Amino acid sequence: MTDIRETAAVVATEPGATADAVSTAALGMGVKPLTPTKLAWRRFRRHKLAMASAVILLVIVVMCTFAPLFTKYSWNTLIRNPSGGLERFLHPQHGHWLGTDELGKDWYTNVLYGGRVSLEVGVMAALASTFVGTIIGVAAGYYGGWLDNLLMRITDLFLAIPLIVSLILLTGLPANEPWARTLFGPSQSVRSVTTIIALFFWMPVARILRGLVLSLKEKEFVEAARAAGASDGRIMFRHLIPNCTGQIIINTTLSVAAAVLLEGALSYLGFGVDPVKTPTWGNLLAHAQGQTQLLPALTYGPGIALVLTVLCVNFVGDGLRDALDPKQLSV
Amino acid sequence: MADTSLANLLQSSESADTRPALGERVLEIRDLNVTFKTEDGPVYAVRGFDLDLDAGEVLGIVGESGSGKSVTMLAVLGLLPRTAQITGSVKFRGEELIGRKPKELQAIRGEKIAMIFQDPLTALNPVIRVGKQITEALRAHHTDLDQREAMGRAVELLDSVGIPRPEVRVMQYPHEFSGGMRQRAMIAMMLANDPQVIVADEPTTALDVTIQSQILELLKSVQERTRTAVAFITHDLGVIAHVADRVQVMYAGRAAELSSADVLFHRSRHPYTRGLLASLPSLTGRTGRLLPIVGAPPSMLNPPPGCAFHPRCPNAQGKCAGEQPPFDPIDGDPKHRIACYFPVSADGPQT
């Protein structure tokens, strides 16, 4: 706005300046408007905790994804001492930051590789459920009628059943039913756990999107688009969904945190990813519980990694919520 | 309409102070500044505003959204959020209100100075019965009243504002009332303690046009009966024509023009006021293009320097961007003041 002031002052003192010139100049030369994205980024930067969390999260993701760069062992390598015996229950020390477990596996390595899986499940489940949930929710909200009714009844039903129970029962399916094996993946695999979690997560997403679309549907810009001849699909994809992107992004982020927690719970109970196949933070915690008396680091490693990750994701989600304030983005 | 019962009612209620004499200055605002602390920086909602209100008159306060008209009166009552920084002086019958302790302000609100709000649907608590909300107002200031007596008064009050079957209505919830009736109920609630000043903040804006005139009539009759001072905030000049004795035009947190209603509609001098008048569609007379005021109201984060209106003003010249023009009398009439270096000529198209 300083620009207006300066320009107005400059224009006003020029000889021959007329009132019209001053006002038009002042009006015409506005400050370059910031795009919503830039505005959002600026607001996000202000949220210090979110910024710090984003950085920490990045570190965690990098370390887990590129685990081989950060550890020279594999998760199931058995550490042996020079005389060939197994190095079991080593205390945390240089070279073995979190010690070793009862079989001699390096725990720090396990936490890294475990993180890979936990994060993968979290992110993929969140993305898949958001994708499916958005499409169904928008369609239900837009078309209304039987589609909407069906959606509400189905989600009512599934949300009535306690989540953990449903998840546990479903994880048992691939072992017994071939169709479940093709649909979900092999029993107790990363793929099956991801799919099953996503199978429940799409429902709250759909309900939220449906609600958003219901309120947006009545706004003038939708009527205008329809009057201009836009097809239903076009309205949904080019007008409605873009106005929900803020909410969608926030939801997805928070879903990641929830999915990571859920995977942890399932794997802890033994229904999640099979520890024989690969570690995850959840099954590492279960493993550690048997050893707590001897080596607390076994619990703290995966425990703190999990809590820190979820915490950072939630802070980032909160920062996004501030940045993508619905008042700024939607009509 | 039971006008007599309202008058009786009001005469029978006690108040600690005596009512002001006709013409006595009840509200005096000097150099009021209200700044809001926000994430994006300070927002200067009210900048150096003066106002006088006398007993028995209706002062209309006109302005666009963001002109600061509501904020001013909310500041008077101390109803602004904690992010608001208020400086200046607001005197109610000689007593300074700025800086008073909350408990003291509570005694004044609802009893000496009452405020009627814009949207009665959101301004009334949706889960409490209307009668209870009225008795709450009564018993806050008359602690000797018990609930039964208070309820009786509430019924009388609802009756006095023209609500049929008040004994039934008093037990109902706000959403069971129609829009106009809700506003009547709000008025009844705020009049319950016989205030000396009524601030009406856009009371008819949220209502249908037909209901609007009913409510305006109600307010006028109340005011005529009780000779209360009324500050009527609105953006609608048509309403002003209906009810106001004097008019204060506000723009961007400052006073633009002050005059009697008659003078305003026939001999206004401020370009902004003229702009407002010119943009009114005329139901009689020639049809033509509507003349909106060019541009948009300024952002109060960074108000324009000098006269706030100059970016949109057809008369603006260099001086206008420099220093804020003083709010001085014009045309030799001390009751007619404007803040403008290059006022519009006295003649010209009017409404």
Add this chain to the structure above:
Amino acid sequence: MLRFTIRRLLWSIPVLIAGSFLLFVALHMGTDPVKAAVHHNVSPEALAKYKHQLGLDKPLVVQYLIFLGNFFRGNFGISYTTQNPVWPDLRTALINTIVLAFAAAAVYITIGVAIGIISAVRQYSVFDHVTTTLAFIGLALPPYVFGLFLIVWVTTGYEHWFHTSQPLLDVLGGVYAPTTQGFDLADRAKHLILPVMVLSVQEIAVYSRYMRTSMLETLNSDYLRTARAKGISEKRVIFRHAFRNALIPLTTFAAIDLGALAGGLIITEAIFNYQGMGLYFLRNYAQTDYPALLPWMMIVIIFVVVFNLLADLSYAWLDPRIRLD
């Protein structure tokens, strides 16, 4: 109001039936008790006969209807594994879980709501910032992490005395043995401390955030400004207007949350070996004990449905605008 109640009640029944049927199907498809019952080489004919005896060769819908009929006649059957009636064990588990759930709920709801109110009224104060950060941390501490951490802390104090740590854990975890005579309140309470702590960490965070949001909404509402404009005391404004209105969505939320506790404490009970509905489910699921599991599922869903109904009803009772439904 009565019509509203009846309508909601009628709607609950199909949800109950459909939900329990889905679980029934999921259970049957995901497990095979016949497979589980095979200890040594058994001929296929014997297996088939066993299956027939248990009624497992009938179509699923029929099996479900038989179960449903039995359930509502109070006949819960005999456990596959213990060969004892199902109900006594199930009842004990149910009571234990209810005790834990309500003890924990009493703690975390009161504390959470109190924190939420103060945070909202004193928004942006030091208290608000501190509790907000703590709430975020609490949300990230699921029972299986915090519980394990607690156990580690409790036991590593006795790191060198491996044998001494066991009794300490027994004291604080689990439930007293079912053979204990009578009802010992002190003993019960002792065993509740750790599970309640673990549950509360996350739940206090949830409730305080929820209450804070709800409270902020009412505090910024128009009717609150009107209330202040009437000149009533600030205390009354906060309690009679802001708090009362903010309580409405919270009550609904709490009702639904409570309903989910019957089957929702699986993890917490597993960590501390608490003999409630959670452990009951895990144990019998591992042994594919259908007669033990099916009534369990029914009870869990009944709890959810009943509490959801209560949530709807309480909302309508507290908010008169809804009753026009």
